[in-house]
Each structure stands twice: as C-alpha cells, then as structure tokens.
Amino acid sequence: MPTRTDASQITSTCTIENLPEKCLLHVFSFLHQRELGKLARVCKKWRLLAYNHQLWQVVSLRPEYNGLYVNSFENLMALINVRFGPSLRYIELPCELVTSPILHELSNKCPLLKNMTLDFSNAMQLHDFNDLNSFPCNLRSLCICLSEVIFLEGFMRRIYSCLSSLQVLHLIGTFEMTSEGDEDVYEVVNIGKIKAHTPNLRVVNMYGITFIDDSHIELLTSNCIHLECLALNFCLRVKGTSFKTLIQRCKKLKSLLLQHTGVENENMVNVSWETSQLHELDLTSTELSAECLENVLVRISYFTYLGLGHCEFFTDKILGEMVKRGKFRQLRAIDIGNTPALSENAIYNFLQTNGRNLHGLVLSGKPKLTENFWLNVIAFLPNIRTCVLGTANGWFLKLTTKVHIDQVIEGFAQNCPNLMRLEIQWDPDTIRFSDKSSKFVDHIRLKCPHLKSFTLSDGEYYEMVKSNFERADRVKVVRSTTNYNTSIISLVSCFNDLLFN
Template sequence: MQKCGMSVHARKKAKKTLEQEIVVQDGQVFMLPEETLLYIFKYLNISELIIAGSICKAWRRIAYDDELWKRIDLTYRPSSVHQLMTFFKRFDRSITTELRIQGLPKGYTKFKRVNLCQCSKSLCDQIQKSYKNLKDLYMFEFSFRETHDRAQHISCLPRNLESIHLIKCEMPMMTIQGNLDFLMVKNSMDFFLPRLQVLSFKNSPCITLLSVSYLPKLCPNLIELDLSKCCRISSSRSLSIMLMSYERTLRKLHLQQTNIDDDTIHCICRKLKRLVFFDIRECKNVTIMIVPNLCTLNQLQTLLAEEQLLNAYVEMKNMTQDEENETDAICID
C-alpha cells in the first residue's frame, strides 16, 4: 500500500529518522552563555555553522553573528561555479572582508584532474554584489580562460581589494596569436588597483615576464608580491625594472622556485632597501656569491634560502655586527 507516493515502510523510516534528529533543548550545551557558544562556533567551518544555525532560534542568532562572517572560507571542499553562485546569493554579507574559494575541477578523476574550474565573469560580478566591503580575496585552482562567460582580465575582480591571491590558477597570456594577457593594461586610467597591497600568483605557471611588466601601472602601491613556483619567471631586464619600480613600497618578496640568478638578486639588494622578508628557496641559479649583497638589506628580518647560503648569510651578518660593536666601543673609549 502506498500513500502520496511513499510506501508504509518508507514513511516509518522517515518518521524514525525525524525522531532521531529532534534535539532536546534541556541539555547542558543549551545552558552555555552566548559568549561561550560564539567562541566555540569560531572553530566551525561555514557548512557546520549553517547546520548549527538550524538547530534553534538561539543558535541561529549566534551562528549568524557578524563576528563569524567577517571571514568566509569555502576551501574545505572544492565547489563548482553554480554552487558558489548559489551560496553568494543566499549568504550575502556586507560585513565580510575576507573570502576564500576553491574551484571544483572538471573531469576530475581519482588519479588526476583534467581541467580547472572555469571562473566566469558572472561569478566575479556576484562576488562584488554580495560582498561590497571585501578586502582580501583568495581563489584556488581556477581558470580565467576558455569560458563562454569568461573573466579573461583582472579587471573582472573587485577594485577595492587590498589583497588578491590567485593560487594554482591559469590565466590567459600574450601569445603570437595576439591573445590578451590577464594583467595587460591598455590604459591605466581605465582600470587600476590603487588599494591593492598584496598580490600572489603562487604556483600559477601562466604568469610570464611580460605579465608582471604590467604590474607597476596596475597596482602601484604593492607591499607584498608572491611569484613563488611561477616557473616562467627568470632573470631579465623587464623583471628588474618592474621590481625597482616598487623601491618605496615593497616589503615582502617571494621568489621561491623561480629561475632568477645573482644579477637579479644584486638588483633587488641595490634598490629594494625596505625589504623585511625575502624568499629565494630552491632558486637553482642563485649562488653563495650573492651573500655580501644580501647583507646590505639592513631592514631584512626574515631570509628563506638554501641551508648553505643561509648559513653564510648568518655568519657574515654576525661578523658585521661584531665589527660594528667593536667600533662603537672604541668610539666610547
């Protein structure tokens, strides 16, 4: 016998499941102060937070507290563009200042991914619409090319961002066919990012020397630049010119696993005197001969490099410090 398209067995099973989901609200957890629950909810991811908000009205009020939605991290699981669009429309928050998303690869198999998730212009537009006060945007494993509704240029992203992190992403680059480069700025008056202070293309192989040459016009006030694992970045005059244009602002520079050499390091040490963080790990063309130049970066607090180079730098830095102390002692006497 069936009723409303559901068998007796199915109705009993559904009723039993519903009874199991009923939460008795006289337990000790419901007697906790709101401040304690708010502290506990900070350790939940967004999905768990939404579930907690469906338990009761009191928990819903806490789960949707502005403090918990300043930072939205959706990287706990990859998402398709459709899933992200649905989430952004449902949970738009003017309080949100940081957003992290990870694309769901198309044609994903157990052993490898076939294609990255295609980032559409409509997705970027929805981000701007739903999170008007967004400052920090992290995008993992997205492709900005070969889409019908494509976001082929960085201008698709919100203009008021203070940091952009495009990690393991694929962007269009200039080719002999004349394709538009993702960072290409035809007219700096049309689009530029005056508030942008942090820019990361970590592990994005499509970033080329031509791409980074557009950065000074696009984002003139960079404090931190991350080109780690961008295999197309190598020593060249265009790279040196680009880096030197940031001599007044740049404080942190990441060049891990790039193809730079001692000449580029020399140029950096000569012009970027404000550096406090410098990462040159696994740069095969950088030799120990560059250590004296590195010691001229007086404001440098953190140097990440190969063990041999780092030990030589520390030793020379200590020797220099000892000589300065002896000189000061002589002057006092």
C-alpha cells in the same frame, strides 16, 4: 556548608539551557558551520542562535577545502538574504557558484564584504557574464584560483572597475597539478589590465603560475607604487630581469619571496639592492652561485627574515661576511636547512652571536648536527617559537651513530618557554630513547604551554609522544612528518595577507 540536597538542586539548575544567549553564541562561534546546521534542529532557541549573523561572517562554499556544500543557486541566494546578510565579511565561491545573479546579490546585500575567493581551478566552462552589472566594490582582498585552460578575460572585463579598493591580490596557478611534460602554456588572465585598475595594491601573491614571467612583473610595477610584498613562489619563468625596475619604482617594497623560481645570477647582480627598503627575502631552492649570493646579500641593508634553504652555494664565507657587516642585528627568522657548504663551526658561531633574537630557525638536512651540537646551541635560542632540526630519512644522509633524543627535548623544555612549533626529522632508525623518555616529554609539554605543533617521523617514539599529549587532552599537537611540514613563513610581516586556501 550546603547539604547533599542543596548541591543536587544547584547542579540541576546549571544546565546549558540556563546559559545566557551571549555565552551560548560565544560557544557556538567555535563550531564549524556544518555543525551549526545540526544545532539548529535542537530547538527554536538554538535555531535562532545558530543562524545569528555573527556566526556567518566568514563562509567557505568549497567542500574540498572543508567548506559547505550548496546544491543550487536558489539555495545560495536564500542564504545570502536570510543568513549572511549585512554581516558577511569573507566568502569563498567555487566556479559553479560564480554567476551574475549571485555576484549581484553579494554586491547589494553584503556591504561589509571585504575578502573574496573565486575558485576557477577546476572549471571546464564559465557561466555567461554579459549581464554582470554589479560586483562587490569595497573589497580589500581578492583571491582568484586560475584554471589551466579557461580564459578569464571576459569575466575580468566586467569587474575591473570595481577593483580600485584592492590592497591584496592573490593569483593562484596550477603548478601542483601540472606535469613537466606539459608544453602548452596559456595566459589565462591579463596582468596588464589588472594592474591598471588596482593602484592601491600592497601585497601581490602569484603562486605557481606557469605563464608568469618578468614581463608581467614589469607591467605590475608600472602602476603599483605602494607595493610592500611581492611573492612569486613556484613561478619558474621568473628570471629576475624585472627586478631592477621593481626596486626603482616600488620604494616601499620590504618583502620579496622567490622560492623555487628561475632567477639567474646576472639579473640579480644588476639590481640596486642597496637602495631598497627590502628586509625580507626568500631564495629557497634557487640555483644562484656563491658569487651572486654574496653580492646580493651584503648589499641589502639588513634582514628580519631570510630563506636560504636548499641553496647549495651559501658558504661559511658569505655567512661570516654578513655577520661582520651587521646584516643580522634585527633578524627574527632564518632558513639555512639543506645548505651543504655551511660548516658546523660557522653555524655554531652564528647562533651564539645572533640566536637570542631568533623566533624562527630551520636547520634540518644537516647530518653532522646531532645531539651534541643541539645541546650546546639550544641555550642560545631563548626566544625561539618555531624550530626545525634533524635529518629526514634518506640513504645518502644516514647517520652512523644514534641520536639520544631525551636531552634535546629537555633542552627545549628548559630554555625555550615560548616554543610553538617544533619539528624533529630524525627517522626511527636514528633516534634512541628509553623507558624514561616519557618524563622528558612531560617536561616539554608542561614547560612549553604554547606548543601547538610537535612533528616527528612515524615510529615508536612518535607513538609514545602522541600518547603522552593525548592523555593530557592535547590531541592535535603531535603530528607526523608524512602529512605535515613545519615552516617559518608565519614570521613574515605580512603573513596574514599571504594566506590563501
């Protein structure tokens, strides 16, 4: 048995300085790049490690998205040469750093660069690109954040010839910054010319673009026959007239995301859905009628992902018909939150039959589904990973009885070992808990080891749960519904390609 002196000698030699460089490099890889700059000041050894190319493969230069701030072109040019070099794989550039010399340098010095984000959303004026002669030509993914009024055709004309390798294209609009009173809408980028130079596109994400309509979708489908996923979320001018052509030409299309679009009944009914390979569909916050929903949903072969949140006319009849025809046999995720036409009994029967296969379920905004319902159905969800339940605060959804939260938490702890994200929307005036509630929180924390996000309404119960997890050194798990919303979108097959910002 070692003496106290021996133990102290062992302890004194086990310092961070004695770790192999490979281990230190791995430790450094978990730090933000701003922190690496501080570590570089410690000593020469740490400086060499902090500036190792392996730690600079993914770089964001957008401070507003937690990226690095670079104050001059000269400094960025030096970084590309000295620090990024041949290992750089992904870079985000704000509009002020998108210049011809910088793009030339990235093209010449970073042969492994595959993913790029160019953020023009706050641009007031573009640089002159007349002398732009080279651009990274092996890109797999390109994200362009559009401005409301800055036209990009002059810039795009210089880079079209370098886009043939693209498989993923994001065009991000200004929906969140535009007020309803704005009438002037400008087509700031030419979709027709983009599609002519990108024949290998698999994933196209057009998010919140005010000028996008069906004519642009029609143009896109004429050359992108390999398209597998098309996301048009928050593109309000999309009515669906192009979808018939889309399904006819893009035989590989399997995912169509139409959240908060302007799709119309007649256009959706006219599509030959039965001939498609589509099995992921999001119609959240659309205004399709019950007849249209039934017509469309029963003609699609099967679903692995289905978003119907806030669809007022999705009824028991439609759900029953889909169950009867076996549309849910391969279902992995479904959003039927805020669907007033769905009854408790229909939902219960659906989950009893299909719940075992579900990895994601959104069933919020339904005030009649209280703890008695959940205590009966949680056992049907042994493989659930993401679940959203409860009713958000609102006078029109107020409950007359309290919800006993402890047994609901215990139900998830005992039946859902794979749970990763849980959101409970009942407000503090609705939830009832006791002095022993911490014991049930202990259970879900211990029996659901993969739990990354536990979201609750602000209040006394939220503070108690947050304190419980923090005492166990899991400080980032418990969140508030005021600044975080849980979604099942991560269960879409091409989710990683849909990520931006």
